[in-house]
Amino acid sequence: MxxxxxxxxxxxxxxxxxxxxxxxxxxxxxxxxxxxxxxxxxxxxxxxDAALEHNLSTMAEICRAAGVQHAPHVKTTMSPQLYARQVAHGAWGATVANPAQLRTVVDWGARRVFLANELVDPRETAALRHLLDAGAGAGPGVDAGTGVADGLTDGQALEVWLYVDSAVGVQRLEAAFADADPQVRARLGVLVEVGVAGGRTGVRGPAQALAVARAVDAAGLRLVGVAGYEGSAAGGTSPDELARVAAFCRSLRHVAGMLLSEGLLGRDGTPVVVSAGGSSFLDVVVAELPGDLTGPDGAAVPVDVVVRSGAYVTHDHGFCERMDPWRRIPGASPxxxxxxxxxxxxxxxxxxxxxxxxxxxxxxxxxxxxxxxxxxxxxxxxxxxxxxxxxxxxxxxxxxxxxxxxxxxxxxxxxxxxxxxxxxxxxxxxxxxxxxxxxxxxxxxxxxxxxxxxxxx
The missing domain is CATH 2.40.37.20 (D-serine dehydratase-like domain)
Structure with missing residues (x-):
C-alpha cells in the first residue's frame, strides 16, 4: 500500500x-x-464542504430508497479523499474508465472496482490477472490516509467487474485467466455491455448480446449481468428524450431476462446485475431498472441494480444543473x-x-x-x-x-x-x-x- x-x-x-x-x-x-x-x-x-456533503447525502438516500447500489464513477475527480467520502456514504465500490484508473483506485485501497469499459489489450488483461492474483486477501484493503475500504473488512479479496461487447474481448480475458485459480476467476465479473445505434461501445441488439454472453460462458468466465450507458440514448430532458432513456433501460432488463431464460444468468438463485450510469437520468434509471425477473422455471430472480453516477459529487453551474435528475425525483433535493x-x-x-x-x-x-x-x-x-x-x-x-x-x-x-x-x-x-x-x-x-x-x- x-x-x-x-x-x-x-x-x-x-x-x-x-x-x-x-x-x-x-x-x-x-x-x-x-x-x-x-x-x-x-x-x-x-x-x-457543505455542498459536497449535501450531494453525497442526497445521492446515498436516493439509492437507499430505491434499493440500488452505487458505484460512483471516480473519473470525475480521481481524488482518493473525495472517494473516501463516497465510501463513508455507502458506496458499493469504485467505477473507473480505463486500466490506469483501475490500478490507481486499487492502490488507494479500493477492493471492489467496476471497469465500465472494454478491455481488449492483452497486456492489460495480463495486468488484471496479476492484480487479482495479488489481491486475494493478503493486502490491508484500506488506505490509512483515506480510509477507503468500500465498506469491506480488512483483508477482503479484490473483485473486479468489466464489460465485453465482442468475441475479441472474451478471447483476451479467456487467454489471461485460462490457468487461474478458480477463486481468482470467481472474483472477475463480466457484464455484456448494451449500446445504441450510433453510440459508443456496446452490442447492437439482443442477438449480439446473446452471442457474446454464450462466448463468455463457453470461456468459463463468470457472467454477472448486463450494463449500458443511458446517456447515449438522449442528450436532453424533453419528454421525448426521457422516453428514449426509459426505453433503453427497459432494453437492458429485456436482455438480462433473455440471458436468464437461456440459463446464462441467475444460476443457483444468484442475483442478476443490471447497471446504468445515472448522473443525468437517475430518476429514469431508478424507476425502470429495479424489480425481479422471471427465471426459466417461473420463479422470481432478484435483480441487483448498480448505478455509476459520478459528476453529482460536485455538480456544476451549467450542464449538470440543466440535466439535474434530482429535480424530477419526488421529495429529493436538487x-x-x-x-x-x-x-x-x-x-x-x-x-x-x-x-x-x-x-x-x-x-x-x-x-x-x-x-x-x-x-x-x-x-x-x-x-x-x-x-x-x-x-x-x-x-x-x-x-x-x-x-x-x-x-x-x-x-x-x-x-x-x-x-x-x-x-x-x-x-x-x-x-x-x-x-x-x-x-x-x-x-x-x-x-x-x-x-x-x-x-x-
Whole structure:
C-alpha cells in the first residue's frame, strides 16, 4: 500500500499554493487558513464542504430508497479523499474508465472496482490477472490516509467487474485467466455491455448480446449481468428524450431476462446485475431498472441494480444543473454546485473588457464557458473583501491562461472590476475540470480550509 495521500509532498510546483519549500497536505491544512492567506495563490480550485456533503447525502438516500447500489464513477475527480467520502456514504465500490484508473483506485485501497469499459489489450488483461492474483486477501484493503475500504473488512479479496461487447474481448480475458485459480476467476465479473445505434461501445441488439454472453460462458468466465450507458440514448430532458432513456433501460432488463431464460444468468438463485450510469437520468434509471425477473422455471430472480453516477459529487453551474435528475425525483433535493475556480483580474484594457488570469489550463470548457459568480474586491493595499455577487458579467472567451470577461455594470452599481480583484468562476461539466488540478481546497462558509484533496490523473 502506498504512503498516505495526506503525506503527499507539496511545494513550489503545486498550482494553487504559494509555498517557498516542501510541505505536506497535513501541514498546510493544519492551521485551517483562509483561501486569501499567503499560503495560496490564484488561480485556485475550491470545493464547498457543505455542498459536497449535501450531494453525497442526497445521492446515498436516493439509492437507499430505491434499493440500488452505487458505484460512483471516480473519473470525475480521481481524488482518493473525495472517494473516501463516497465510501463513508455507502458506496458499493469504485467505477473507473480505463486500466490506469483501475490500478490507481486499487492502490488507494479500493477492493471492489467496476471497469465500465472494454478491455481488449492483452497486456492489460495480463495486468488484471496479476492484480487479482495479488489481491486475494493478503493486502490491508484500506488506505490509512483515506480510509477507503468500500465498506469491506480488512483483508477482503479484490473483485473486479468489466464489460465485453465482442468475441475479441472474451478471447483476451479467456487467454489471461485460462490457468487461474478458480477463486481468482470467481472474483472477475463480466457484464455484456448494451449500446445504441450510433453510440459508443456496446452490442447492437439482443442477438449480439446473446452471442457474446454464450462466448463468455463457453470461456468459463463468470457472467454477472448486463450494463449500458443511458446517456447515449438522449442528450436532453424533453419528454421525448426521457422516453428514449426509459426505453433503453427497459432494453437492458429485456436482455438480462433473455440471458436468464437461456440459463446464462441467475444460476443457483444468484442475483442478476443490471447497471446504468445515472448522473443525468437517475430518476429514469431508478424507476425502470429495479424489480425481479422471471427465471426459466417461473420463479422470481432478484435483480441487483448498480448505478455509476459520478459528476453529482460536485455538480456544476451549467450542464449538470440543466440535466439535474434530482429535480424530477419526488421529495429529493436538487444537487448543489460545489466547485469554484478563483482567479485574479489582471487587466482592464478597455471599457467593459476584463482580462482574468485563468484559462483552458484551469477551467472546464468542453460544453459551456465558465460562469462569473462573484467578486472579492481588492483595496489599495491589495486586501480582499468578502465575495459579493457579480452581476452583468459574461465570460466570452478563453485562451490557455486568460479569460475574457465582459462587464456592463448597471446604473448605481459598484464600479467596474479593477486589477487585483478576484473573480469566482463556476464551471460546466466537472469531468473536465479536475484533470487540470493536482489539489483543491475544501472550504467552509467562512472561507477556512477544512481539507486539502488531491487528484491522481
Amino acid at each position: 502506498t504512503e498516505s495521500p495526506r503525506a503527499t509532498p507539496v511545494g513550489p510546483r503545486t498550482k494553487g499554493l504559494a509555498l517557498q519549500g516542501p510541505s505536506s497536505l497535513e501541514q498546510v491544512a493544519a492551521a485551517h487558513p483562509t483561501i486569501t492567506a499567503d499560503t495560496f495563490s490564484w488561480p485556485l480550485l475550491t470545493l464547498d 444537487m448543489q454546485a460545489a466547485a469554484v475556480v478563483w482567479a485574479q483580474v489582471l487587466s482592464t484594457p478597455e471599457p467593459g473588457l476584463v482580462i482574468v488570469g485563468a484559462g483552458r489550463r484551469d477551467l472546464a470548457y468542453d460544453l459551456d464557458l465558465p460562469v462569473a459568480l462573484s467578486v472579492r474586491r481588492a483595496d489599495a493595499r491589495g486586501t480582499l473583501a468578502p465575495p459579493v455577487p457579480l452581476d452583468d458579467a459574461t465570460v466570452t472567451a478563453l485562451n490557455d491562461q486568460h479569460l475574457f470577461l465582459t462587464v456592463e455594470p448597471a446604473a448605481g452599481s459598484a464600479p467596474a472590476l479593477a486589477p487585483g480583484d478576484v473573480v469566482g468562476l463556476g464551471i460546466s461539466h466537472p469531468c473536465t475540470l479536475f484533470d487540470k488540478w493536482r489539489l483543491a481546497a475544501v472550504v467552509d462558509a467562512d472561507d477556512h480550509v477544512v481539507e486539502l484533496v488531491t487528484t491522481d490523473f
